[in-house]
Amino acid sequence: MLGDNNIFQHAAVASSAYASMAAFTAAANMYNSFYPTTNPHIDPINYFGCTDTKREQLDSKVCVKLEGIDLWKRFYSIGNEMIITKLGRRLFPTFRASISELDPNMKYMVLLDIVPIDDNRYKYQESAWIISGKAEPHIYGRYFVHPDSPQTGAQWMKQSIQFNKVKITNNPMQNPNQILLNSMHRYIIRLHIIQATDDYSIRTGPLSTFIFDETVFIAVTAYQNDEIKNLKIDNNPFAKGFREPTHGKKNSSKSLKRLQSSLPLEKSTKYEEHHSRLCKSDSSLLSPDSISPPLHHTIPDSTTPTYINHHEQDLNFSPIYPHHQFPYNPYTNDSSTMMYNPYMNSTSRSTMNNFPAYGYYPTNNYNTPYF
DNA sequence: TCAGCTCGCACCTTTGAACCGC
């Protein structure tokens, strides 16, 4: 099973049950940094861990809510960008979530990773993102394990979980705990909750994966869209130094424009304001022939999460495929793991058959079996 | 030529050690 993966072997035989789980992830990340796979269908942890173990799902009542949803939506509505650097850059907005309905006495691990949502590379041209070619292969298997992992459900549910230390990089030789991304590619954040039942539960314990549409972003080495840049400056405390109208070479009109654009607006108004721009941007982005997406737009709302029961789901109509197991094994067909999708609820289910689940991103394959 | 990337910089927040008073 382990093959010649000595790093993994050493981690797997760690004496402490939970230390070995963390060590496993670290080792997998380390291994992947040295021996990256570019095969889009093989998750390295899965590849070197378990290839054919069926995963149970967590209790279907388990609920995850994305915190700071309003800010995420504001970035989402413009077309979020995240800076990546060789040394690693933090995510902003910070990914925060609150979990409910876990077993208070059971121990869990919480992991975060970032996966591509399509096979395209993009470029920013004439104030819009357009496809510029085929994507570079994504290196799978880099996860950020929440430093509090593992802890009991009661502890996880006590307060919101913050992933403020997560860093993204474009340097494969950077710290393996940083998530490796390609510039000018589009990604989405995933959250994984794994029941920590024993030494190897990271590979075998019940798992649920949660995806939040609002976290879609394009990785860049420099901001392309001024609106995004200004929104970051106005909301990130570390960028406060760039808010001052007289700062550096910023001219007053530019600063004034930025300040105006950042004024708090009534939520619905703000989204509607960006709506037309988003449609234009996405249509050019997602369809080379510039066909606009269906006029069925809603701002995703992860504050009202609904879950998919994959056993009930009609895969012939829905673009959503189950996360088979953690790690994903492309050669099994286990639909046990549920996944969060804000569009899927009792009232919108019928719409699903006609409209892609993730609205603005009909080419979504970020929930296809990579994992 | 140029889009994309790197690096040093100024400016800022965060962090934690040291100090102080109760």
Added chain:
DNA sequence: AGCGGTTCAAAGGTGCGAGCTG
């Protein structure tokens, strides 16, 4: 001795912009 509050320097997170690269 222990605790809580304050101060302050170091560490680290920002975007900027010039220069580099393929």
